[in-house]
Amino acid sequence: MNQPPGSSNCASFQSSAEKPFLKALAGGTCSPPPIWLMRQAGRYLPEYKATRAKARSFLDFCLTPELAIEATLQPIRRFGFDAAILFSDIMIVPHALGQKVWFEEGRGPCLEPVRSTQDMRDLSLESFQDVAAPVYEIARGIKAQLDPQTAFIGFAGAPWTVACYMVEGSGSRDYAKVKGWAYGDPEGFQALIDLVTEATVVYLEAQIAAGAEALQLFDSWAGALPPAEMRRWCLLPARRIVERLKERHPDVPVILFPRGAGLTYRDFAFESGADAVSLDSTLPLAWARDELQSRVAVQGNLDPIYLVAGGEALKRATLEVLEALAGGPFVFNLGSGIVPAARPEYVAQLVELVRGWRP
Numbered sequence: 295m296n297q298p299p300g301s302s303n304c305a306s307f308q309s310s311a312e313k314p315f316l317k318a319l320a321g322g323t324c325s326p327p328p329i330w331l332m333r334q335a336g337r338y339l340p341e342y343k344a345t346r347a348k349a350r351s352f353l354d355f356c357l358t359p360e361l362a363i364e365a366t367l368q369p370i371r372r373f374g375f376d377a378a379i380l381f382s383d384i385m386i387v388p389h390a391l392g393q394k395v396w397f398e399e400g401r402g403p404c405l406e407p408v409r410s411t412q413d414m415r416d417l418s419l420e421s422f423q424d425v426a427a428p429v430y431e432i433a434r435g436i437k438a439q440l441d442p443q444t445a446f447i448g449f450a451g452a453p454w455t456v457a458c459y460m461v462e463g464s465g466s467r468d469y470a471k472v473k474g475w476a477y478g479d480p481e482g483f484q485a486l487i488d489l490v491t492e493a494t495v496v497y498l499e500a501q502i503a504a505g506a507e508a509l510q511l512f513d514s515w516a517g518a519l520p521p522a523e524m525r526r527w528c529l530l531p532a533r534r535i536v537e538r539l540k541e542r543h544p545d546v547p548v549i550l551f552p553r554g555a556g557l558t559y560r561d562f563a564f565e566s567g568a569d570a571v572s573l574d575s576t577l578p579l580a581w582a583r584d585e586l587q588s589r590v591a592v593q594g595n596l597d598p599i600y601l602v603a604g605g606e607a608l609k610r611a612t613l614e615v616l617e618a619l620a621g622g623p624f625v626f627n628l629g630s631g632i633v634p635a636a637r638p639e640y641v642a643q644l645v646e647l648v649r650g651w652r653p
């Protein structure tokens with residue numbers, strides 16, 4: 295059977311007109327599987343750099359509808375991915391809670407750190423929705439422009455990862471300050487996690503109202519914690535967020551990305567209530583297939599650096615992922631975000647490989 299380019303045929307739902315990405319998250323098997331890439335909008339694209347240059351700051355970029363809508367659509371136009379992800383950043387939540395947030399070239403996010411319950415006094419949900427309002431306008435604008443095959447993903451940082459930045463004040467090598475607070479004063483730190491959890495629910499519900507059809511929760515620094523702490527600060531808040539979202543939006547799938555969780559990925563798959571887990575590149579494919587895919591859809595997990603290398607290496611690694619995981623509910627993605635050194639022609643090669651794949 296001939297298929298138009300850019301479309302997947304989903305075994306379990308052949309007669310349905312649903313989007314392949316949503317079918318996979320609902321437990322369907324698609325051949326070829328749907329594909330999108332974390333950080334698919336970004337500095338590896340010349341058109342992104344041109345749009346970025348029009349904004350005064352990265353935060354302004356994220357809150358200016360015309361620019362953020364354009365950045366979201368650029369990778370869809372160029373590569374025809376199965377899903378568009380809201381162009382934004384996980385730092386919008388601390389910003390809308392009233393924390394001072396800015397971005398420095400080459401350093402990433404910088405925040406006036408919150409290191410104690412006392413420091414939390416200036417944070418609140420009071421102005422949250424007003425400050426975040428442009429994000430919802432951006433989401434509505436994107437939704438209005440996407441073609442009917444392309445799904446629209448909203449997202450937020452998971453409470454632990456957002457708290458890492460809120461407490462450290464920037465990225466960190468050892469997370470000594472945030473872990474020191476969490477281990478030394480768990481009740482105090484719980485108040486910060488609870489506040490971010492509440493903000494995240496409000497934020498994601500508003501993204502759904504603005505048109506998001508699926509949500510991803512990025513817990514990029516889950517792997518900084520040992521298992522018992524990972525359960526308390528990553529798994530339990532994620533479960534709480536999923537529970538709250540499912541109360542009012544049972545049909546909106548949630549993807550969890552507990553990067554670096556190792557064997558604890560199994561607990562996230564079985565206990566969080568999420569519809570899918572996004573796998574980092576360190577996970578053995580056969581383990582992910584045998585231990586996780588029977589319970590949830592899986593997404594991932596090509597090392598993004600294959601998009602720097604290209605050629606035969608990219609082909610071999612891509613086929614390995616497909617052969618291991620595409621026999622069940624699966625969304626092709628990377629194990630973490632695209633890096634600025636990735637080459638657009640290798641991204642095109644990847645999309646072609648995935649779309650050409652048959653079992």
Ligand code: CP3
Nearest residue numbers: 332333334335336379380381382383384402403512514631
């Ligand atoms: O995936 C997408 O295309 C949507 C956009 C998106 C961005 N950040 C845009 C961005 C998403 C989903 C994020 C999530 C995010 N932001 C995470 C979780 C995922 C991950 O990568 O682990 C984290 C930890 C952040 C915080 C953050 N924002 C960092 C550490 C940085 C600096 C990194 C860098 O590449 O410079 C940012 C800035 C940022 N967020 C950029 C983009 C495109 C680059 C900024 C620029 O263009 O100057």
